Amino acid sequence: MGTWDVGPFDNDTAADFCCDLDEVAAGEREGIVRGALTRVIDTVDYLEAPESEVAVAAAALVAAQCLEGEPADPVYGPDVVLPDLTGLRDLARHALDRVMTEPFELMELWAESGGAPWRANVRQLQNVLLPQPPGEQLSLI
Template sequence: MGTWDVGPFDNDTAADFCGDLDAAAAVEREGIVCSALIRVIDNADYLETPESEEAVAAAALVAAHCPGGPPAEPVYGPKEPLPDLTGLRDLALQALDRVMTEPSELLELWDGSHGSSWRAKIRQLQKTLLPQPPGEQLQLI
């Protein structure tokens, strides 16, 4: 596993996932993101690292389309445009919850090294993905 930092795109698996998105036809990209999220959500058994890393990257792509969301990684994220992924917010939240729930290999690996920084990144994505209460929505002038 090649991992160089705690961000959602800071590993080989996520970079490859983004490359696959770029290689896919534009009409297939949302389905690829959705499939990565569902694979993790539907796994009640031991969750392997590669599936988790793809799901975290997919959730980060969804978050990038949300108000106040961090932009996708400019170096390792997809280069080709993605459709509006905000309809996948709930799936992205569920996938991140699953990655953060045992049995999860990625969770175990991060518990051994820089776990608090990685968890903070995941919590930031989760916060971005939560719908904003009506009173807290930004008003455009």
């Protein structure tokens, strides 16, 4: 596992996902984020770590545009401006729910090295993605 910390962009797979976003046309970026989230939600069997890592990064990109969200990682996050992803808020939350539901490889890998901080980061993302009252303002990445 090429992971150096517990944040959503702190692994090779998430960093590669963000590089992929940098390389595609602007009009394709929302679809790529949506696809990453949908693939995880649609997985009914064992969820592999790479798909989970990409989904967590995609959900973090959505959360970054929410009022209480933290900006994407300036080093490993995308370098390009992303479209408004807040319409994917529910999808991102459901993807994180799936990432935290067995059977899944990523939690097994984190259990080997102490997964509590990683789980806390995912729960924080889930909280940011909860529905907000009308009038929430978009914060740009």
